[in-house]
Amino acid sequence: MRLGGRLAAAIEVLSDMEKRHRPAADALKDWGLSHRFAGAGDRAAIGNIVYDALRRRRSATWQLDSETPRAAAFGALLLEWGETPESLDRTLEGDRFAPDPLSETEKAAVASRTLAQAPDDVRADSPDWCQPHLQRSFGAGWVEEAAGLAARPPLDLRVNGLLASRDKVADELEDTRAKATAIAPLGLRIAPIEGSGRHPNVQVEPAFQKGWFEIQDEGSQIAATLAGARAGMQVLDFCAGAGGKTLALAADMDNRGQIFAYDADKSRLAPIFDRLKRAETRNVQAIASLNSLAKLEGEADLVLIDAPCTGSGTWRRRPDAKWRLSQRQLEVRVAEQTAILDDAVRFVKPGGRIAYVTCSVFAEENTAQVEGFLARHPEFRPLDHEALWQDRLGRGSARFMEHGILMSPLTTGTDGFFFAALERRI
Numbered sequence: 001m002r003l004g005g006r007l008a009a010a011i012e013v014l015s016d017m018e019k020r021h022r023p024a025a026d027a028l029k030d031w032g033l034s035h036r037f038a039g040a041g042d043r044a045a046i047g048n049i050v051y052d053a054l055r056r057r058r059s060a061t062w063q064l065d066s067e068t069p070r071a072a073a074f075g076a077l078l079l080e081w082g083e084t085p086e087s088l089d090r091t092l093e094g095d096r097f098a099p100d101p102l103s104e105t106e107k108a109a110v111a112s113r114t115l116a117q118a119p120d121d122v123r124a125d126s127p128d129w130c131q132p133h134l135q136r137s138f139g140a141g142w143v144e145e146a147a148g149l150a151a152r153p154p155l156d157l158r159v160n161g162l163l164a165s166r167d168k169v170a171d172e173l174e175d176t177r178a179k180a181t182a183i184a185p186l187g188l189r190i191a192p193i194e195g196s197g198r199h200p201n202v203q204v205e206p207a208f209q210k211g212w213f214e215i216q217d218e219g220s221q222i223a224a225t226l227a228g229a230r231a232g233m234q235v236l237d238f239c240a241g242a243g244g245k246t247l248a249l250a251a252d253m254d255n256r257g258q259i260f261a262y263d264a265d266k267s268r269l270a271p272i273f274d275r276l277k278r279a280e281t282r283n284v285q286a287i288a289s290l291n292s293l294a295k296l297e298g299e300a301d302l303v304l305i306d307a308p309c310t311g312s313g314t315w316r317r318r319p320d321a322k323w324r325l326s327q328r329q330l331e332v333r334v335a336e337q338t339a340i341l342d343d344a345v346r347f348v349k350p351g352g353r354i355a356y357v358t359c360s361v362f363a364e365e366n367t368a369q370v371e372g373f374l375a376r377h378p379e380f381r382p383l384d385h386e387a388l389w390q391d392r393l394g395r396g397s398a399r400f401m402e403h404g405i406l407m408s409p410l411t412t413g414t415d416g417f418f419f420a421a422l423e424r425r426i
């Protein structure tokens with residue numbers, strides 16, 4: 001397929017999403033099933049246009065002064081693919097699978113505006129209702145921070161220190177040009193894709209099958225490192241999900257001590273068993289029943305709460321979720337987080353700590369959540385977060401606050417993550 005056919009397919013997928021309110025991955029999969037002639041390269045390119053159009057929906061449609069899927073897809077090519085109205089005219093000419101070229105009206109709209117002069121809400125590429133929340137979290141720099149969440153993400157790997165070194169994995173993955181991450185001590189980064197390219201499928205690499213690395217955003221790796229798990233500790237990973245952070249904690253503990261990996265949803269926990277095996281982790285018990293944790297009450301050195309959240313920090317990877325999210329969902333997540341924090345308190349021993357993590361950038365889920373917790377539980381105090389960062393990581397910087405640390409694409413080059421360490425007084 002040429003660019004014209006790929007562009008037409010992307011418009012079709014975006015229209016399907018809009019009509020049937022479905023996630024991008026589902027709409028792209030269905031398109032692939034009903035167009036089996038399309039090769040892997042075509043699918044990757046179509047996916048890139050769709051995801052770019054979703055990440056940059058406000059600015060892409062603003063460019064063409066139209067809210068349609070067509071405007072979003074053409075706008076994405078203008079903003080992210082280095083195309084111009086003239087280059088698109090040349091490329092689409094004579095391609096019978098291409099959509100109609102840009103009309104005179106559309107070209108006039110593009111010519112009449114430059115993004116630098118666009119209103120804040122357009123440059124922020126985020127829903128209107130989110131803007132007060134972003135302002136509250138980021139202050140004056142909120143537009144740039146929000147725009148950072150609308151860029152293409154890198155692919156980050158965490159080397160499993162139990163089985164390999166970072167250099168060894170980098171050598172094995174030489175073809176991917178993976179480079180050491182700037183902050184996380186065991187991270188490797190494969191740069192964001194360009195144009196119609198795609199990230200390598202690293203999960204087919206022998207090094208992955210041997211458990212030498214996992215796919216994990218650098219922000220998530222940093223949060224796990226900041227949690228401060230050490231050999232011999234009793235650790236409760238209270239929202240373990242598929243175990244991304246559990247695996248990092250086990251490696252930090254050198255397989256010594258005990259991690260109880262619990263999740264309220266058995267199906268979320270299910271993949272952890274294969275992952276633990278592959279990583280040769282030996283100090284983790286996966287637990288699907290809250291009753292089984294009774295013996296840990298008042299015993300845990302560390303309770304990690306990687307809380308369910310809006311995921312607003314991961315908009316680079318899941319841009320369709322950005323437009324589906326609602327104020328009501330934010331409220332539901334905040335209530336869940338409060339309940340989980342209050343429930344998990346009983347496991348922390350005197351002198352032990354809670355590490356509270358979200359992949360959200362909204363203050364309601366982060367600093368405000370911690371402030372509420374400390375008011376309800378005066379037996380806890382926040383640690384000095386900047387000192388903790390220096391001690392555990394020793395490089396880089398983030399947005400340090402009294403009640404936690406905020407990471408973002410702009411400040412740490414990671415997904416948006418929040419971390420807070422709360423110690424139970426003795």
Ligand SMILES: C[S@@+](CC[C@H](N)C(=O)[O-])C[C@H]1O[C@@H](n2cnc3c(N)ncnc32)[C@H](O)[C@@H]1O
Nearest residue numbers: 239240241243244245263264265268306307308
């Ligand atoms: C952000 S995800 C965890 C991701 C995981 N820690 C990782 O690093 O891959 C949040 C998890 O919290 C779980 N969860 C939601 N409500 C819960 C509750 N009340 N108690 C325990 N886990 C809960 C969800 O099932 C979900 O798997």
